[in-house]
Amino acid sequence: MPLFRRLTRSEVLAETRTEELVRLWSDNAALGAEVATLQAEVAALRDENATLRAALVSLQAQVTELTARLGQNSANSSKPPASDPPHRPPRPARTPSGRAPGGQVGHPGHGRALRPPEQVDRLVEVRPAACGHCGALLLGEDAQPTRHQVTDLPVVRPEVVEYRCHTLSCLACGHPTTGAWPADMPAGAFGPRVPATVGYLTGRLGLSQREAAEALETLYHTPVSVGSIAALEQTVSAALAEPVAEAQRYVQEQAVVNADETSWRQGRQRGWLWIAATVWVTVFLRLATRGSKGAKQLLGEHYAGIVGSDRWAGYSWLALAHRQICWAHLRRDFQALVDYGGSATPVGRVALVLTARLFHAWHQVRDDPVAWAGFAAQVHPLQEEFRALFEAGAQNPSPKAAGVCRALLKLWPALWTFVTVPGVEPTNNNAERPLRRAVLWRRRSFGTQSAAGSQFVARVLTAVTTLRQQERDVLAYLTAACAATIAGQQPPSLLPTHG
Numbered sequence: 001m002p003l004f005r006r007l008t009r010s011e012v013l014a015e016t017r018t019e020e021l022v023r024l025w026s027d028n029a030a031l032g033a034e035v036a037t038l039q040a041e042v043a044a045l046r047d048e049n050a051t052l053r054a055a056l057v058s059l060q061a062q063v064t065e066l067t068a069r070l071g072q073n074s075a076n077s078s079k080p081p082a083s084d085p086p087h088r089p090p091r092p093a094r095t096p097s098g099r100a101p102g103g104q105v106g107h108p109g110h111g112r113a114l115r116p117p118e119q120v121d122r123l124v125e126v127r128p129a130a131c132g133h134c135g136a137l138l139l140g141e142d143a144q145p146t147r148h149q150v151t152d153l154p155v156v157r158p159e160v161v162e163y164r165c166h167t168l169s170c171l172a173c174g175h176p177t178t179g180a181w182p183a184d185m186p187a188g189a190f191g192p193r194v195p196a197t198v199g200y201l202t203g204r205l206g207l208s209q210r211e212a213a214e215a216l217e218t219l220y221h222t223p224v225s226v227g228s229i230a231a232l233e234q235t236v237s238a239a240l241a242e243p244v245a246e247a248q249r250y251v252q253e254q255a256v257v258n259a260d261e262t263s264w265r266q267g268r269q270r271g272w273l274w275i276a277a278t279v280w281v282t283v284f285l286r287l288a289t290r291g292s293k294g295a296k297q298l299l300g301e302h303y304a305g306i307v308g309s310d311r312w313a314g315y316s317w318l319a320l321a322h323r324q325i326c327w328a329h330l331r332r333d334f335q336a337l338v339d340y341g342g343s344a345t346p347v348g349r350v351a352l353v354l355t356a357r358l359f360h361a362w363h364q365v366r367d368d369p370v371a372w373a374g375f376a377a378q379v380h381p382l383q384e385e386f387r388a389l390f391e392a393g394a395q396n397p398s399p400k401a402a403g404v405c406r407a408l409l410k411l412w413p414a415l416w417t418f419v420t421v422p423g424v425e426p427t428n429n430n431a432e433r434p435l436r437r438a439v440l441w442r443r444r445s446f447g448t449q450s451a452a453g454s455q456f457v458a459r460v461l462t463a464v465t466t467l468r469q470q471e472r473d474v475l476a477y478l479t480a481a482c483a484a485t486i487a488g489q490q491p492p493s494l495l496p497t498h499g
Helices: 009-070 193-204 209-220 226-252 292-299 327-340 344-365 375-393 399-410 429-445 451-469 474-486
Strands: 167-169 176-178 256-263 272-277 282-287 306-309 323-325
Touching: 009 399, 193 209, 193 226, 193 451, 193 474, 209 226, 226 282, 226 292, 226 451, 226 474, 256 292, 256 429, 272 292, 272 429, 272 451, 282 292, 282 429, 282 451, 306 429, 323 327, 327 344, 327 399, 344 375, 344 399, 375 399, 429 451, 451 474
Parallel strands: 256 306, 306 323
Antiparallel strands: 167 176, 256 272, 272 282
C-alpha cells in the first residue's frame, strides 16, 4: 500500500466542510460569549437606570420640599408676619369703597368729655366788664356759661420720707436704748410705688431696663440705676409669687383652657415660655422643656377639662375628647398644600373652601344662644365633606397631602369639640394673642440671663394679662401687692371677684 494516497474530490470536500464547521463553531462560541457579555452589561445598565430614576424621584421630592420651605410665610405656616420675606406675595387688595379717608359726613363726633366740677382743680372765670354795644357796666352771673377745660400734667416730684432712729440714754441708769423702726418702713431705698412703676414700665409697656430708668428720671425726677431696676423687678416678682401660684391653681380647675408655647432662652440654655389662658385668668410659666412634661406641669397631670391648642405632640397625652385643634393653624396647613403644588394643590383648595364655610357658620352662631341649638346639625354636612376629602387625600400621590390628611383623620374627634361644647373656640387665638406680648419681649431682650429673671417675666406677664382681662388697674394692683409684701401682709388676689 502506498505511503501517500491521493484524496478523492469527495474526500477533499468533506474535509473542507469539517474545517468550516469547526471555524463556524468557534465563531459561534465567540459570538455567544460576546452576547452574554452584552446582556450582562444591559442588565447592569438597567439596574443603574432604575437606581438613577429612584434617585431622581427622591431628589425631585427634596427639591419640592425645600422649595415649599423657602416659600413658607405667615399665610401657610406658623411663622409670624414679621418674618415674612420681601418677596412674599402681597395680601389681596381690598375693593375700594369710593369714600374719602377719615370721618364721613354725618358721623357723630367724639370729643373729649368735660369733667364734673368736683374734679376741676382750678377754676378761671371769664366775665365781660362792660357791654360790647353801649359800654355800660355788666353785673350778674351766667346760668349756663360756655365751658372749656384744659388738662395738663404736673411736674412730678418724688416724695422723700426720712426715718430717724434715735438712741437715748437712761437718766437713771445710763443704759442706751435704740428705737424700733416702723413695721411698714421699706427695708430698701424705695417705697412700694417705685417697684410697681418699674413693673408697669417693663411688664406692661415693654420698656427695656435702661428705658425704664430713663423714664423714672425724666417723668418722676427719680434717678435709678439699671442695676437697681433689676433689683426692683425682683421686688415685684416676690410680691406676685403667691397670687401667681393661686392663679395657676385656678387655671388648672377651669373647664376650658387655651395653651401655647414659644421659645425663651435663659442665658445659653434654651427653654420655652408656656401660656394657659382662660376667660378671666391667664398664666405664663417658663420651663426647660417643650414636651408633654411641660404641658402637664402647666395644666396639671390630671387635667380633666378641654384644651385648645395646635397639633404639637406635647399635648398628645390628652384624650382626643378633651382637645380642640386650632382651625386657624389648619387653614395655614391647607394653604401650604396649595403652595406645595402638584397633586397636593387640589386637596388644599377644597379644604380652604370648606374651612371658609365652617368659619362663616361659626361667626353667625357664636354670639347667638338661640342659633347655637342648631349649629351641630348645620355643621354635620361639612363634617362629612371634610371626612371624604381627608380619606381621599390619604391616598394622594403627594406625601405632603397624604401625611396631612392621615394626621387629621387620627385627630378627627379633636377637630369638632367646639361644635358640641359651649365655651370652646375653634381657634387658639385666646392664647396666641397674649403670647404675642412675650414674643415681643423676647425679641428686644433675647431672653433672660437667670432663673430669677425668667421668673419675673412669667409672673409679671401673668399679672398684667390677667388684670387687663378683668379690666383692673395694673399699676394700682402692683402698688398694692408691693405695699402688702413690704408690710408682711397677704398681697391681693389675681382671681376674679365675679363670674
